[in-house]
Amino acid sequence: MVHDRPARIERRLSAILAADVAGYSRLMHQNEEATHTKLTALLAHGTPAISEHGGRIVKSTGDGFLAEFPSAVEAVRAAIQFQNRVKQLTNAEAEDRRLAFRIGINVGDVIVEPHDVFGDGVNIAARLENIAEPGGICISSSAYDHVKGRVSVEFIDLGEQILRNIHSPVRVYAVVRARPRSTAQGESAKPGPLSPPRLSIVVLPFINLSGDREQDYFVDGVTESLTTDLSRISGSCVTARNVSVSDKRGAVDVRQVGRELNVRYVLEGSVQRGGNRLRMNVQLIDAMSGQHLWAERFEKPIADLFDMQDEIVSRLANTLGAQLIVAEARRAERTLHPDAMDLYFQGRACVMKGLSLECLTQARNFFERALECDPGSVEAMIGLANVDTTVGGSFTTDDGPARLSAAEAMVNKALSIRPNYTSAHLARGWVQILTNRAAQGIREFEHALVLNPNEANAHAALGCAKFYMGRATETEGHILEALRLSPRDFQAYHWTCFVGVAKLLLGSDVDAVSWLRRSTEANRNYHLAHLALAAALGLTGALDEAQTAARTGLALNPGFTIRRFLAAQQSNNPIYLAGLKRSCEGLRLAGVPEG
CATH class of the missing domain: 3.40.50.10610 (ABC-type transport auxiliary lipoprotein component)
Known part of the structure; x- marks a missing residue:
């Protein structure tokens, strides 16, 4: 019997160039016809650079294109020529209406068909395009090895990047400026056309x-x-x-x-x-x-x-x-037309000021605007999830479970895009420990420490998770490690509050008072620290001070009640529940309302 041979799949080593328009959805929303017309014109004037450097456009992607080159050097040269031509054509336009392309280049072994190419070599190029600055070019280390010293631009090393759906981190380089030409007068090098990347x-x-x-x-x-x-x-x-x-x-x-x-x-x-x-x-x-x-x-x-x-x-x-x-x-703050990352940074700055409702509301606004600009912004997703987690775990609203559920959905979406994003694992761990899944939360925090051993927040989060598991004696050690790694951290007041709560749950009320005073002195706007201090003072018999602390906490966040505190059901561990019962007695002595 004769068996048909399977059709031979053509593979070859190629340089893949992926390009698209930054903020295309926003531009189309503003003016579909004008954006489409501009894009068509730019591609008509810019894409001849591809064939001039020996490449072929494999396919159009709606707001961009995919091209294949036999040479990485020629792919980079074509990308530079393309970006320069686009800049010349759009330079006079207002920044918020200007079309700017992002380009990613990778060298890899790809599957070739007449009108398409497939494989990780293509996927990496597309992911590099996503992290490039508008008007910028990012290339992988495999491409960089071929082009260094052979093209008239310089590169900045962006380090290893975790790319969505790519198994291993990829080292990335960004084109930063044209290489300066020497002159008889020895003039200083002039800056290139690209602005410095953020951070x-x-x-x-x-x-x-x-x-x-x-x-x-x-x-x-x-x-x-x-x-x-x-x-x-x-x-x-x-x-x-x-x-x-x-x-x-x-x-x-x-x-x-x-x-x-x-x-x-x-x-x-x-x-x-x-x-x-x-x-x-x-x-x-x-x-x-x-x-x-x-x-x-x-x-x-x-x-x-x-x-x-x-x-x-x-x-x-x-x-x-x-x-x-x-x-x-x-x-x-000084940017007239902020993009998603500008808005994300402003949201983070709001959170760093404190966890008051005012700061959290401002932060939410920035993160939501960032997602409007870029629905795929993982940073903004995690920022928004952290706001929902903080509000959902503050015992000041009856929609706490809904907030935590929304936060978890947002975190899972972010992790589907960037599986090894440390902040996303921290965010998921926090949702889990606040929804009676402390053991799962601990695994998330431990994974975050594998990704970044010096992540002080992960050590602090482990300390918090431990008292929900009835292991409050271990909390202080984790917090001390977090403080060793980042003694002046803007969240240190939060961490010292964790130790105070752990001491309160253990019945060490005097030690609890000491740690909680440390927290309130570091940040006088954190309502939970004042309320925990009120409970600890109440249990030591210092009722006047307890009532003062309770009034301060309730003034910062009037929605806190003992009913909401108990309804959260953040753990069913019997040791934790016994400590929780004592804490509620202290809150009552301090005059906190039942609700």
Whole structure:
């Protein structure tokens, strides 16, 4: 019997270019006919660059196209020519009506058909296009290996990125500017056409002021480890260390560094050893203005240098993450036409001010507007989910379960897009522990720590989850670890409140008062800390102080009642329930209404 051979599938190694219009849905909503006409004209003028560089357009994608090239070098050259042509044609238009393309390029083994190409090589190019800036070009490391030194542009290393439905992280590079031409006068390089990416930062090599060259390995280790940890911040663009190496003792013009590397921020620092102590000074600088945004001094007794390096790096990374959010939010406030990320940063800044209803309402507004601009913004999804989780778990509304359900649905949507997004796993864990699934929440927090071992919030969340499981004795240890990693974290008041609640559940009322006072002093606008303090004071017999604390908490959030507190049913663990009963007795003594 003769068997037919299966049809041969054609495969080849190709450079794949994916392009689309940023904010296309918004533009079409504003004016369908005008947007369609502009897009048709731009493609007609821009796409000849594809064939000029040996490529072929495989298919149109409605608001863009997919192209295949036999050469990565030619694919990048075509992308640059295309973007330059589009910019020339749209430069006179208002920014909010201007069409700007995002381009992603990857080199991979693909399945080829006459009118389409398939495979991970294509999917990666499409995902790279999604993370490119409007008017920008992002390429994978596989493409970068082919083009470095062969094209007249420079790249910034965006680090490893988690791409939707791609199994392994992909290292990504972004085109930042045209390579400057040398002149007889030796003029300085002019900035390229692309603005610095958001959260783009270069860590300059820290300076060893000790005069002991044997300490250089420690100083270099701090620089390198900090570069790695900062790259874990969602959306950050951190330049590779080899780009930033220069004369460590020469004066640095941070604005020139910003122009040359196309970054918004510069981090510089120095390390000095004296006797048995180590002092480190660190400064975050706006690379465009030269303004100092933040400075910190660390001074510690010298112990094991590697342990010290880890602690310093984790503290810096956690603190800088918050400082960069604040800086980006301030920039966004000055933007006439904010996009999804501008709005997201402003929402995050609102949350960082506190968990009052006013701050949360403002944050919700920013996150919802961000999703209107970009329905696929994972950052905005998680921001909105966290607002719903916070309100749903505040015991101040009867629609708490609905809020938590909405939050979980939003988190699951975000994780379907970006499965290894640390903040999404944290958000899902919080929903789970507030809906009587603390064990599942713990697994989410532990997974977050696998993705980022220095994620202080994950350690704090574990501490909270433990008292819901009747293991309140373990809470303090987790919070102390979170505070070690990020001692000045904007959420530290939240974490100290967790310890106070754990002590209250354990019957250690005096210790509870101490921790809860620490929380209220750090942030006087967190109603739950005042109410927990009222319960603890009531149980110690300090009724006047308890009633004062209760009035303060209720003034911040009048919707809190004991009925809502009990109705939340956040755990059915008998040890937790016994502690909960004691807490309610304290609330009653403090005059909190039953509701």
